[in-house]
Amino acid sequence: MRRGxxxxxxxxxxxxxxxxxxxxxxxxxxxxxxRGQRRVAFASTRALKVGVRTGMTLTAATALEPELKHFPYRPQDDAQALRVLGESLLGLCPGFQRSAPDGLWFDAGAAHLVGGEPELGARVLEVCAEQGYRGHVTVASEAFTSRVLARHGTQRVAVVPEGQGARALAPLPLRSLEDDAVRAFTVLGLSTLGE
Incomplete structure (x- = not known):
């Protein structure tokens, strides 16, 4: 099954x-x-540029940027918004699944109905843009490949041919993986997924 x-x-x-x-x-x-402290969960681009980082206390963040506005992070609101975004894709693909906090899996099996996988990816991004979002899409046979390339690849729409997942992932840095895996592979002296 092809997954996007x-x-x-x-x-x-x-x-x-x-x-x-x-x-x-x-x-x-x-x-x-x-643990009793207000910490940054997400920051705007402008806040990131002055050094505000995820996990930082709000006090430290406002010391870096005195004009920093802050709002409560409400994951339930994001989950609802992702669901709405996913439902808007149902005209292009037969199903979706949320991948909190910032993504959606979708079934790419019906891509031929919209002109193929590259066109499906482009149309998914059009639906996002209509709602004000910017994103990246990858279609691949392996769920891991599609997720990692969409999150860390350089193309707005990427299509990985059947059996080419390892080759597509090879140049990506280890930081593309989850933290525990990164630590384990770094200890072994590896720096890219291809190694």
Whole structure:
């Protein structure tokens, strides 16, 4: 089965800007309570440029950017918005599954009905753009391949031919993996997925 993955970079930030257009280009953070402290869960591009990072305390973030606006991070709102985005794709693909906090899996098996997999990827991005989102799409045979390439690849739409997943992933850095895997492979002296 061919699977597509739509990655909407920092989806919670994009959703907040769509909800409050005045935040576009402004330094802001979405914060959550972690062990009694308010910490940055997501930050806008402008906030990232001055050094605000995920996990940082709100106090440290505002020290870096005194004009930083902050709002509660509400994962349930993002889940609902991802569901709505997924439902809007049902005219292109027969099913979807949320991949919190910033993506959607979708069934690419009916791509031939819209002109093939590259066209399906382009149309998925058009639907996103109509709702104000920017993202990347990858279609591949392996779920892992489609997710990692959509999140860390350079193409807006990528289609990986059957059996070419390892080759497509090979140049990506280890940081494309989850943290535990990165640590394990780094200890072995590896730096790319191809190694």
């Amino acid at each position: 993955y739509l990655h909407v970079t920092r989806f919670p930030v994009q959703r907040k800007v769509i909800e409050s257009p005045g935040l576009s280009g402004q330094p802001f953070a979405l914060v959550e309570e972690v």
